[in-house]
Amino acid sequence: MTSIDFSIEVDVPAQTNVDFYNSLLQNQPVHVLDVRNPDAFQRGTIEGKSNLTVQNLPYYDFVEDADAAVAQVSSDRDIVVVCAKAQSSQFVAGILQERGYRVSYLEGGMPSWGNFYDVRPLLEAPFGQIIQVARPARGDVSFVLVSDGQAAVIDPLRHLAYYRDAVAQANANITLILDTHAHADHISGGPALAAETDAPYYLHPYDAIHPMDMLPAQMPYQALTDGQRFQLGQLTIETIWFPGHTLGQVNFLVTAPDQSTYLFTGDGLFLESFGRPDLGGKGETWTPVLYQSLFQRLPAMINDQTWILPSHISHLDEGDGEGRFFAPYGQVRRNNAAMQHGTREDFITFVLNNLPVFPPQYIEIKRVNLGLFIPDEEKASELEIGKTSVP
Numbered sequence: 001m002t003s004i005d006f007s008i009e010v011d012v013p014a015q016t017n018v019d020f021y022n023s024l025l026q027n028q029p030v031h032v033l034d035v036r037n038p039d040a041f042q043r044g045t046i047e048g049k050s051n052l053t054v055q056n057l058p059y060y061d062f063v064e065d066a067d068a069a070v071a072q073v074s075s076d077r078d079i080v081v082v083c084a085k086a087q088s089s090q091f092v093a094g095i096l097q098e099r100g101y102r103v104s105y106l107e108g109g110m111p112s113w114g115n116f117y118d119v120r121p122l123l124e125a126p127f128g129q130i131i132q133v134a135r136p137a138r139g140d141v142s143f144v145l146v147s148d149g150q151a152a153v154i155d156p157l158r159h160l161a162y163y164r165d166a167v168a169q170a171n172a173n174i175t176l177i178l179d180t181h182a183h184a185d186h187i188s189g190g191p192a193l194a195a196e197t198d199a200p201y202y203l204h205p206y207d208a209i210h211p212m213d214m215l216p217a218q219m220p221y222q223a224l225t226d227g228q229r230f231q232l233g234q235l236t237i238e239t240i241w242f243p244g245h246t247l248g249q250v251n252f253l254v255t256a257p258d259q260s261t262y263l264f265t266g267d268g269l270f271l272e273s274f275g276r277p278d279l280g281g282k283g284e285t286w287t288p289v290l291y292q293s294l295f296q297r298l299p300a301m302i303n304d305q306t307w308i309l310p311s312h313i314s315h316l317d318e319g320d321g322e323g324r325f326f327a328p329y330g331q332v333r334r335n336n337a338a339m340q341h342g343t344r345e346d347f348i349t350f351v352l353n354n355l356p357v358f359p360p361q362y363i364e365i366k367r368v369n370l371g372l373f374i375p376d377e378e379k380a381s382e383l384e385i386g387k388t389s390v391p
Contacts, residue, residue: 012093014107015080017116021136024048024316025323029077035059035092036084036110043385046082046113046137049316053077059088066095075101082106082113111381113137117162122309122324127234127256130309131166132324133157138384139313140186141325143264144170145254147233152176154252154264155311156189158380163193174199176230178237180266180311181249182207182217184279184362187380188369191219204241207248210370211280212363219371224250240301242268244290245275253301261306263329268293270310271318271327274338278355279362291347294338304330361385 023030027049034045034056041056053074061069073079079101083089089105096103106113114137123130128147134140135157142155144166151172153163156179167174174197179190182203194201204224208217226241238253245267252264267275274294277286306329319325333339341347361383367373368383375383 012090012097013104014086015104016107017113020080020106020113021116021118021323024052024136025319025321027051031055031074031077031079033057033073033079033081033092033096034083034110035062035081035088040084040110044114044137045110047315059083059092062092062095070096070099070101073101077102079103080106083109085109085111114381114384115159117157117159118323119162119166120323122326123262125256125258127258128232129170130262131170132309132326133162133166134313134323134325135186136316136323138186139315141309141311141313143309145232145235145237146170146172147235149173150175150233152178152230152232152237153190153193154178155180155183155266156193158187158189158192158384160189160193160196163189173197176232176237177201178224178252179203179207180251180264180268181246182366182369183267183311184366184369185312185359186384187365187375191221191369191371194220204248204250206243207246208370210366210372211246211282213367213372215370215372217370217372224248226250240297242266242293242297244268244277244286244293246280247286247289249275249293251301253306261302262309263302263306264309264311266311269298269308269332269336269338270312270314271308271325271332272336273314274336275312276355277351278358279366283352283355287348287351288344290351291344295342295347302329304328304333308332 029051032046032054034041081089081093086109093103093105118134120132122132131144133142140157142157145152149172151167151174177190177194177199190201200222202224203221224239228239230237234257236255240251240253242249242251249268254262277283277290307326308329309326313325341350365383
């Protein structure tokens with residue numbers, strides 16, 4: 001194909017990640033025109049709420065026959081053009097603008113969107129704060145707990161500056177780093193954050209062995225045990241072993257002085273789903289274990305008012321409309337598909353019949369998170385392309 005001149009000057013407005021994310025949260029009628037190649041589109045695109053529509057129409061269609069390509073684009077709503085960087089989206093947006101479309105392009109393209117983080121407070125109380133650090137494009141959620149100048153980071157993601165900034169703004173110091181499990185869908189920032197801050201990094205030892213390779217972790221960590229407690233200012237953090245998604249999955253139950261409770265569930269329990277039990281290659285063996293955790297261990301540790309704070313979401317509608325992803329356990333119990341299959345046999349059948357395709361990169365990401373492989377930035381970004389796959 002002949003090289004394309006993207007240097008054409010156009011006066012098309014750029015949409016920042018912040019503004020674009022807010023439009024998704026507000027469920028505005030937006031049409032995303034993804035002009036990447038179809039194979040890139042299949043690896044992952046932008047997701048939102050019910051009013052978002054997404055269309056893949058490669059930029060080269062606009063080069064070969066602009067009028068025919070434009071005729072395929074919806075004209076009854078605002079259009080945001082996205083691409084692999086920003087050049088081809090500006091090029092296509094300029095063509096659409098010339099023909100009277102309401103159009104903008106996403107600044108920085110899909111890589112910028114994929115690395116966009118949203119930081120917002122969930123709770124501010126006399127005893128401390130809960131701060132949510134989310135990566136919407138991947139459906140990843142992590143948290144910072146703050147009390148009396150001490151901070152704990154739970155399930156930190158790869159880019160550490162957001163945690164440093166959140167803790168600094170809270171006038172605190174990171175004293176504790178906790179992973180609910182050895183993640184397989186994204187690269188954990190836990191070990192790197194521990195090396196940077198000298199705060200201890202904790203992981204359950206069952207997850208410090210690669211489930212496929214059976215190789216032990218090669219990075220420093222402190223072993224978590226069931227029932228282990230930490231004191232963070234006025235907050236008590238209790239470790240609760242919760243196997244099923246992985247054998248070393250734990251929940252962290254935080255109790256405040258007023259006896260309110262907050263359960264950080266990692267991938268053990270989501271707001272409307274649960275963590276798939278097959279990433280260790282043992283779905284049939286681990287599914288009954290997950291059943292025991294969800295239906296026997298969980299009700300014994302919390303009440304209906306306990307906040308559930310998971311480390312992943314499937315879609316933006318799981319939030320409260322303002323980008324905050326938590327809910328009381330009573331609501332989760334009513335709305336979560338997994339919790340509607342109360343018998344062991346029904347639950348096992350439901351899970352095993354609804355497992356999505358196993359993403360091959362998960363094996364390599366697990367190696368990274370155990371210190372068995374250290375990727376450069378390019379390789380790390382490649383491993384994290386696309387969105388988390390959950391049942």
